[in-house]
Amino acid sequence: MKVTPTDMAGRHLGRTTRRRAAEAVVRTLVYAAGLLSIVILLAIAVFLFVEARRSMSEVSLGTMLTSTQWFPTGTPKIFGFLPLIAGSLMVTAVALVVFVPIGIGAAVYISEFSAGWFKEGMKTVIEFMAAVPSVVYGFLGVAVLIPWVKETFHLTSGMTALTGGLVLGIMSLPTVISISEDALHAVPDALRQGSLALGNTRWQTIYKVVVPSASSGIFAGVMLGLGRAIGETMAVLMLTGNAAVIPGSVFESVRTMTGTIAAEMGEVVFGGLHYSVLFSVGLVLFAITFAINLAADLVLERQRKRWRR
Amino acid sequence: MVMSAVVEEAVMDAPYGVAEPVRTIEHAAEEINGSFSLTDVSVAYGAETVIAGVNMLVPTRAVTALIGPSGCGKSTLLRCLNRMNDEIGNVRVGGTITLDGLDIYQKSIDPVDLRMRVGQVFQRPNPFPMSLYDNVAFGPRTQGVRKRDELDAIIEEALKDAALWDEVKNHLKKHAFELSGGQQQRLCIARALATKPEVLLMDEPASALDPISTQQIEDTIAELKNMVTIVIVTHNMQQAARISDQTAFMLRESMDQPAHLVEVGETKRMFTNPDDRRTESYITGRFG
Ligand SMILES: Nc1ncnc2c1ncn2[C@@H]1O[C@H](COP(=O)(O)OP(=O)(O)OP(=O)(O)O)[C@@H](O)[C@H]1O
Ligand SMILES: [Mg+2]
Numbered sequence: 001m002k003v004t005p006t007d008m009a010g011r012h013l014g015r016t017t018r019r020r021a022a023e024a025v026v027r028t029l030v031y032a033a034g035l036l037s038i039v040i041l042l043a044i045a046v047f048l049f050v051e052a053r054r055s056m057s058e059v060s061l062g063t064m065l066t067s068t069q070w071f072p073t074g075t076p077k078i079f080g081f082l083p084l085i086a087g088s089l090m091v092t093a094v095a096l097v098v099f100v101p102i103g104i105g106a107a108v109y110i111s112e113f114s115a116g117w118f119k120e121g122m123k124t125v126i127e128f129m130a131a132v133p134s135v136v137y138g139f140l141g142v143a144v145l146i147p148w149v150k151e152t153f154h155l156t157s158g159m160t161a162l163t164g165g166l167v168l169g170i171m172s173l174p175t176v177i178s179i180s181e182d183a184l185h186a187v188p189d190a191l192r193q194g195s196l197a198l199g200n201t202r203w204q205t206i207y208k209v210v211v212p213s214a215s216s217g218i219f220a221g222v223m224l225g226l227g228r229a230i231g232e233t234m235a236v237l238m239l240t241g242n243a244a245v246i247p248g249s250v251f252e253s254v255r256t257m258t259g260t261i262a263a264e265m266g267e268v269v270f271g272g273l274h275y276s277v278l279f280s281v282g283l284v285l286f287a288i289t290f291a292i293n294l295a296a297d298l299v300l301e302r303q304r305k306r307w308r309r
Numbered sequence: 310m311v312m313s314a315v316v317e318e319a320v321m322d323a324p325y326g327v328a329e330p331v332r333t334i335e336h337a338a339e340e341i342n343g344s345f346s347l348t349d350v351s352v353a354y355g356a357e358t359v360i361a362g363v364n365m366l367v368p369t370r371a372v373t374a375l376i377g378p379s380g381c382g383k384s385t386l387l388r389c390l391n392r393m394n395d396e397i398g399n400v401r402v403g404g405t406i407t408l409d410g411l412d413i414y415q416k417s418i419d420p421v422d423l424r425m426r427v428g429q430v431f432q433r434p435n436p437f438p439m440s441l442y443d444n445v446a447f448g449p450r451t452q453g454v455r456k457r458d459e460l461d462a463i464i465e466e467a468l469k470d471a472a473l474w475d476e477v478k479n480h481l482k483k484h485a486f487e488l489s490g491g492q493q494q495r496l497c498i499a500r501a502l503a504t505k506p507e508v509l510l511m512d513e514p515a516s517a518l519d520p521i522s523t524q525q526i527e528d529t530i531a532e533l534k535n536m537v538t539i540v541i542v543t544h545n546m547q548q549a550a551r552i553s554d555q556t557a558f559m560l561r562e563s564m565d566q567p568a569h570l571v572e573v574g575e576t577k578r579m580f581t582n583p584d585d586r587r588t589e590s591y592i593t594g595r596f597g
Contacts, residue, residue, distance in 0.1 A: 115398070188435070190431060190433060190435035191435055191437060191438075193393065193396070193431065193435070194431065194435040194436075194437065194497070194500075195437070195447070196393065196396055196424065197391060197393060197424055197428065197429040197431075197501070198424065198425075198428070198447060198448040198451065198500065198501070198504060199421050199422065199423075199424040199425035199448065199451060199452070199504060200421070200451050201421050204451060208447070208451075209437055212438070212439070213437070213438050
């Protein structure tokens with residue numbers, strides 16, 4: 001055992017060997033946990049890539065990414081991802097328009113204007129919203145939103161990008177609200193007091209001090225909401241009509257990447273070309289979500305650098 | 310002016326108890342520019358009355374120190390003067406508080422307007438997470454100042470008054486969190502001064518700072534009292550003696566009765582020859 005210097009009473013100064021060993025174990029465990037998540041992520045990418053390899057050599061990634069038609073069972077078979085990517089993006093854009101203002105607004109309301117049991121009640125309801133299975137949101141959309149969209153906009157079908165996007169927006173709300181609320185809650189009260197003492201109203205205080213101070217957390221919430229929306233499968237499958245055509249507006253039927261994979265995976269020949277193409281779709285989806293997260297991280301990192309030194 | 314009559318009346322008729330109003334300090338009641346008059350002020354949090362029967366004058370362009378043991382209600386009394394108590398739920402303020410003769414608790418007064426006239430500096434520096442410039446420009450922008458050169462001038466003046474200008478004049482775009490604690494506190498003073506208040510309330514503004522920063526803050530206060538009325542809460546007796554013209558000593562003698570004002574008077578006299586035994590023992594450090 002390595003002897004550490006002792007003080008006059010004979011106590012060990014500095015860290016003992018045992019404490020050091022414990023620290024090393026904990027450090028290794030934490031390190032391993034971090035490494036594991038990277039390994040899992042890489043494994044997913046590799047797995048997708050291996051299964052998608054056949055489609056890449058037989059159809060080529062360039063063709064799949066630029067072709068505007070999706071006829072996986074026609075003659076000839078056409079595997080163009082553009083309609084699916086466009087469908088996913090359009091539905092997600094509608095969701096974004098819904099959940100950004102409502103989500104941030106609700107978070108501000110809960111954090112800044114409610115208190116006591118009401119506040120707790122609201123938070124519980126939001127948590128509950130997150131726990132509702134997506135197929136239930138799908139039912140709700142089928143029963144309420146599809147007829148409503150059809151009537152309001154005088155369409156032949158209520159199954160549109162708008163319908164799917166609205167429901168996705170609602171589904172993403174809990175994520176956006178709870179993360180934004182946490183960020184607002186973390187803003188020190190001293191900043192609110194400082195602003196009020198300068199003669200700002202509560203509203204001015206909120207939009208000039210509190211929300212900007214919480215902006216990185218709110219941004220993270222929006223990004224996670226975006227991730228939830230783009231990855232959601234069941235509700236869009238039930239609500240968007242699933243026409244694999246590049247949509248001209250939100251009032252048209254769309255088919256998303258996730259919807260395509262879920263709907264067609266059950267009917268393809270295992271290991272066949274169509275099967276492999278679907279893995280290519282998955283790979284594209286993976287790349288898009290990865291890019292969104294990366295971009296979000298970069299923005300957050302830049303903000304942290306600017307704000308806290 | 311019509312108000313001056315009201316002030317004088319309030320001053321003359323105010324039912325003073327233990328505490329005698331200060332008449333020794335120049336312009337105590339004559340000038341009506343940022344002087345408070347408190348009459349029978351009490352504050353209750355919910356059912357608990359924590360302060361009662363406070364009568365005192367806060368003279369203009371002078372430093373008034375509020376001293377007393379922890380929990381005796383100094384911060385609470387201070388927050389009455391800019392109505393920051395309104396922002397805490399369930400607070401009731403009784404009695405009358407007038408600023409230059411104007412009852413600041415009457416219905417027609419908007420606390421937001423009041424706070425532009427009565428600024429506050431807090432115990433811990435609380436700069437906003439933005440640049441130095443934007444911090445100081447914050448209040449003026451709220452007041453509607455938009456022109457760049459106008460803002461520049463206000464900011465320079467406020468930073469000079471807060472004795473921070475020389476240190477930061479070339480780094481106004483710097484983030485406020487990059488300053489030291491003492492600099493941050495002077496930034497907060499500049500921020501409060503930029504709205505051109507008549508009164509500056511300071512709640513233990515130097516208690517989180519090192520001795521040198523404390524010294525700088527005290528120097529700043531000495532300069533500022535030519536421009537604004539200052540009310541400062543402090544736990545530091547030497548500091549109160551050094552920087553204030555008037556001292557008010559508050560005491561809560563037991564938890565089942567509210568705190569009251571034991572003595573208020575000219576600082577020099579209070580520290581050399583206090584009227585009340587309790588004041589003497591507090592100042593000399595025998596309790597609290
Ligand atoms: N927001 C609040 N709600 C309820 N009671 C409060 C609140 N703020 C203060 N009090 C009570 O009012 C009394 C006076 O508090 P205050 O903070 O004004 O004392 P203080 O003299 O400033 O003390 P210190 O020197 O420790 O800052 C205390 O008994 C405290 O518990
Ligand atoms: Mg206090």
